Amino acid sequence: MKPAVVAPERIRAGQPCRKCATPVVQKTPRHHQRKPGQCYYYEYYLYCPNYRTLYMLDEAKRPYS
Numbered sequence: 151m152k153p154a155v156v157a158p159e160r161i162r163a164g165q166p167c168r169k170c171a172t173p174v175v176q177k178t179p180r181h182h183q184r185k186p187g188q189c190y191y192y193e194y195y196l197y198c199p200n201y202r203t204l205y206m207l208d209e210a211k212r213p214y215s
């Protein structure tokens with residue numbers, strides 16, 4: 151399972167990771183794999199290449215149509 155955190159505050163690509171200060175990069179998921187009961191997906195997310203932390207942003211949340 152990949153580690154993932156919901157960013158409590160806004161963080162942008164190129165800004166330092168909260169845990170290790172490595173600049174995070176923006177990634178776009180290739181597939182939106184819908185899970186049962188899930189009514190939204192993330193259009194993009196931020197990724198820390200150091201500890202592989204994922205930052206899931208509310209502003210990248212998109213509802214399934």
Ligand SMILES: [Zn+2]
Nearest residue numbers: 167169170198
């Ligand atoms: Zn980090």
